[in-house]
Amino acid sequence: MSKLSYPLLDVSNLTMDFGGLRALNGVDLSVKSGEIVALIGPNRAGKTTFFNCITGIYTPTHGDIYISARGDKRRRINGMKPNLVTRHGMARTFQNIRLFPTMTVLENVIVGRHCRTHSGILGAVMRNSRTRREEQESVDRSYELLEKVGLQMFADELAKNLPYGAQRRLEIARSMATDPFILLLDEPAAGMNPQETAELGELVLRIREQEKIAVLLIEHDMKVVMRLSDRIYVVEYGQGIAAGTPEEVSKNPAVIKAYLGEEHDA
Amino acid sequence: MFGIKKSLLVSIWFMFLTFPLMVIRVDTIEKTVQWRWMNMVYVGVGAFLFSYVWRFLLERKAAGSAVDAPAATVKERFTQRILTDPKMYRPVIAIVLVGAVIFPLIMDTYQVNIMVTALIYVVLGLGLNIVVGLAGLLDLGYVAFYAVGAYAYALLNYHFGLGFWTVLPIGAGLGALFGIMLGFPVLRLRGDYLAIVTLGFGEIIRLVLENWNEFSFGPSGISNIPRPGFFGMAFDMHSATQYLYYLMVAMVLFTIFVVNRLQHSRIGRAWMALREDEIACQAMGIDRTKTKLTAFALGATWAGAVGVIFAAKTTFINPASFTFMESAIILSIVVLGGMGSIVGVMLAAFILVLLPEYLRAFSEYRMLIFGASMVLMMVFRPQGLISNIRKKDAYKRSSDA
Amino acid sequence: MDYFWELFFGGLTRGSIYALIALGYTMVYGIIELINFAHGEVYMIGAFTGLIVAGVFSLMGFSGASLLVLAMVIAVLYSSAYGYTIEKIAYKPLRGASRLAPLISAIGMSIFLQNYVLLAQTSDFLPFPALIPEFDFMEPYIDYLGSSELVIILTTVLVMIALTVLIKFTKIGKAMRATAQNKKMAMLTGVNVDHVISMTFIIGSGLAAVGGVLIATHIGQINFYIGFIAGLKAFTAAVLGGIGSIPGAVLGSLILGWTESFATGYISSDYEDVFAFCLLVLILIFRPAGILGRSTTQKV
Incomplete structure (x- = not known):
């Protein structure tokens, strides 16, 4: 890892208050190019709040969030609107799947191309050659992404009719359509059976290898986390309690205590 | 039992409930x-029968949402085929078009006039459909933009003698301008608040028109508004109506063309995504405010243009034509037609405007039935008479892929 | 100075009526997050029922206070029944649907009820009998505070106290507060949410009927359309105070009542309704949470 380049995502001292409640307290985290990083912790530890803060849905109370695309300058994104965060190259999925239910699978993915395309109302009505070309590129790219996640045969189905596991994969394809350099996945394996979970793992690894996209994921399934992650951050009660390689983290007494104290089946 | x-x-x-009033x-x-x-007695018998229908429909709905009932799917497939298969819909379109062209030649002025009214509602419905059906923004003050267009023509003609064709684009532009002016501050509001603000705005416009006598001539309105001319030619009553009719047919075709293209465009998809899930929509890099504003302003543009027409x-306008009820009628056209569906909205507009015209007995109960059908549609068939069918072949891959 | 006090008490009277209606909006919104568009119509039906009852019973020899109480009680009963039925037909089947669906259903219900009353009764203004007698002891104050205004204000105060007691101390009141805070948690702790929602509609509708009968006898005429404007204004008041908050609804109603009263008294009466609508638009734009409302963070 070159010392000169900034991490893709660099979060320091992130703090988020809701009224009197401190949901996050001074969390640090970074993701470097080519990495798969996991953020774990017991339920309600603040993981999703962390995602919401760095993607602009909440404005954090304190702290700094920097992103820097490969070769791009460092950009502070605190309080930036969610759509701009996506435009700058950080895309996400949601814990409770948020697809566009009555649009087709393909359309869901094409919507993801929105921030990489430009045609406006006039272009849509005139359907000039530039718009047509742009549309075609979006469609082609979307089919390509559907193939990558194995959903090409469902392209014309309505998103709401997909089985659960497929909906999660569609969400990943849709966020990849925004051409991110880093992808945030919020519990991508939740509710999946073991086979689907294994396939998802393969998918995440392929995303890193083929698309050169770094991944930050929240996940409860420890097998997935241990297999995929290069590094793991652990939060509890809104505070970072450990960070390191899967091996380091799994031996960390604070982590063991947090997990055994909360859920035994983890 | x-x-x-x-x-x-x-x-x-229900007999108890309706006793004092009925x-x-x-x-x-x-x-x-x-x-x-x-x-x-009527209420008692009616409620008895209706409760059966109600339960039957509720059960059917519950069954339909549990598993896609095969019968429903077949029916759905059938309407879908009619609407998407060129072999099926082309002859229908051709017949409708020919019928539309001949209509004023074989009918008297009265009938043509009614048809013009119906076509006006078709365009208003399609315009509001952009806002409500596609972008999911409940606009209860749509009639305000219609009023802006109508008063723009009346006043610009009265003061400056501007003609119909000059004011038509001006009216559309003013509609858009008002849409942006209202939309800019209110579009960050949540859906139900937006509905109320637009309703309030619609009422403000009407009350101002009613009370600002120096500007709008108050409740007595403005009369002697000229009918559109054709390169300086003046028409008699009958040909003027025919002319307006053809103008409206052209307007309807143009609107369908535009809405159809928008639906399958980058902007249209952004509207629909916004309707489905605002948070996910923003996470896709879509600027929420800007996207809402385009839908709102575009809908208002149509209302402004139709207002001029x-x-x-009518050659006479007053504030009474622009009450909340008018907004409610246009909204029920969109709701009944199936939000987002062009064919459905057109069908609903014809039903809602023509039925009361031809069934006089029905006209008294018109608003009662509108209201009831809005409730029933929401409860039993929220997708409308004809749901917005996503075209299967709308997006084709390039051949080399 | 008399003119000022006249406007002051006029505003207080208006505000009291708005409060009686606004409470229904705010309670329903607090529990199911729905703008019950048909609420204004429930108020109108209350006024009509009151008129019919007063008409029938005055022929049977009733008069004065007993007639007022009778009209009020039956109007409350009927409005509550309507509120309950409206919820069962137009809103309950839509729970869990998109946000727009119940709102459109509510608008449909509102249009339906207006036209139902129009067809069942009349589209004309009906004169409403003066059920509140002129008290002798009010004679010295007659220039700025009439007897009926006094009765309206006092009744409203009494109703508010009763409502506060109900919500603070009774079982159903506690269940309502629990449901408003967190529907799921309330359900888990054994609250019958359907029952709570029904009760909310019943109570809110009853309050609106009290307002309907009082204002009708004060103003002296009603028609099928009074619910629309009054409902819209009461909604404005509820939003002004912070929708979902009961003290907020009362505060907002008083502010709106005084604003209207003083604005029409000192500026112009032509634009009476415009003031309220402008206030509504401005609040929603600049402080959608209202005066006493909390701004909520959307859960993702």
Whole structure:
């Protein structure tokens, strides 16, 4: 890892208050190019709040969030609107799947191309050659992404009719359509059976290898986390309690205590 | 057995509920009371029968959402085929077009006039459909933009003698301008608040028109608004109506063309995504405010343009034409037609405008039925008469892929 | 100075009526997050029922206070029944649907009820009998505070106290507060949410009927359309105070009542309704949470 380049995502001292409640307290985290990083912790530890803060849905109370695309300058994104965060190259999925239910699978993915395309109302009505070309590129790219996640045969189905596991994969394809350099996945394996979970793992690894996209994921399934992650951050009660390689983290007494104290089946 | 008991209870409940209003009529001046017991019988029988229909529909809906009932799917497939298969819909379109062209030649002025009204509502419905159906923004003050267009023509003609064709784009532009002016501050509001603000805005516009006599001539309105001319030619009553008719047909075709293209464009998809899930929509890099604003302003543009045509058609306008009820009628056209569906909205506009015209007995109950159908549609068929069918072949891959 | 006090009490009277209606909006919104568009119509039906009852019973020899109480009680009963039925038909089947669906259903219900009353009764203004007698002891104050205004204000105060007691101390009141805070948690702790929602509609509708009968006898005429404007204004008041908050609804109603009263008294009466609508638009734009409302963070 070159010392000169900034991490893709660099979060320091992130703090988020809701009224009197401190949901996050001074969390640090970074993701470097080519990495798969996991953020774990017991339920309600603040993981999703962390995602919401760095993607602009909440404005954090304190702290700094920097992103820097490969070769791009460092950009502070605190309080930036969610759509701009996506435009700058950080895309996400949601814990409770948020697809566009009555649009087709393909359309869901094409919507993801929105921030990489430009045609406006006039272009849509005139359907000039530039718009047509742009549309075609979006469609082609979307089919390509559907193939990558194995959903090409469902392209014309309505998103709401997909089985659960497929909906999660569609969400990943849709966020990849925004051409991110880093992808945030919020519990991508939740509710999946073991086979689907294994396939998802393969998918995440392929995303890193083929698309050169770094991944930050929240996940409860420890097998997935241990297999995929290069590094793991652990939060509890809104505070970072450990960070390191899967091996380091799994031996960390604070982590063991947090997990055994909360859920035994983890 | 249980069903009968339940329906009897419903029937008794509604007889009780409607008793004072339906049965008794008091004349407080003459000090007399009129008892209309027959009404109670009607209500009782009606409620009894209706409760069966209600339960049947609820059960069907529950069954439909549990598993896609095969029968429903087949029916769905059939309408879908009619609407998406060129072999099926091309002849239909051709017949409708020919019929539309011949219509004013074989009908008298009165009929043509009614048809012009219906076409005006078709365009208004399609315009509001952009806002409500596609972008999911509940606009209860749509008639305000219609009023802006109508008054723009009336006033610009009265003060400056501007003609119909000059004002048509101006009216559309003013509609858009008002849409942006209102939309800019209010579009960050949540859906239900947005509905109320637009309703308030619509009422403000109407009240201002009613009270600002120096500007709008108050409740008495503006009369002698000229009908549209054709390169300086003036028409008699009949040909003027025919002319307006063809103008409206052209307007409808143009609107369909534009809406159809928008639906399958980058902007249209952003509107639909916004309707489905605002948070996910923003996470896709879509600027929420900007996207809402384009939908809102575009809808207002159409209302403004049609307002100009309306003023030219009636040659007289006053604030009474632009009440909340008008907004409600246009909204029920969109709701009934199936939000987002072009064919559905057109069908609903014809039903809602023509039925009361031809069935005089029906016209008294018009608003009652509108209201009831809005409730029933939401409860049993939220997708409308004809749901917005996503075209399967709308997006084709390039051949090399 | 008399003119000022006249406007002051006029505003207080208006505000009291708005409060009686606004409470229904705010309670329903607090529990199911729905703008019950048909609420204004329930108020109108209350006024009509009151008129019919007063008409029938005055022929049977009733008069004065007993007639007022009778009209009020039956109007409350009927409005509550309507509120309950409206919820069962137009809103309950839509729970869990998109946000727009119940709102459109509510608008449909509102249009339906207006036209139902129009067809069942009349589209004309009906004169409403003066059920509140002129008290002798009010004679010295007659220039700025009439007897009926006094009765309206006092009744409203009494109703508010009763409502506060109900919500603070009774079982159903506690269940309502629990449901408003967190529907799921309330359900888990054994609250019958359907029952709570029904009760909310019943109570809110009853309050609106009290307002309907009082204002009708004060103003002296009603028609099928009074619910629309009054409902819209009461909604404005509820939003002004912070929708979902009961003290907020009362505060907002008083502010709106005084604003209207003083604005029409000192500026112009032509634009009476415009003031309220402008206030509504401005609040929603600049402080959608209202005066006493909390701004909520959307859960993702």
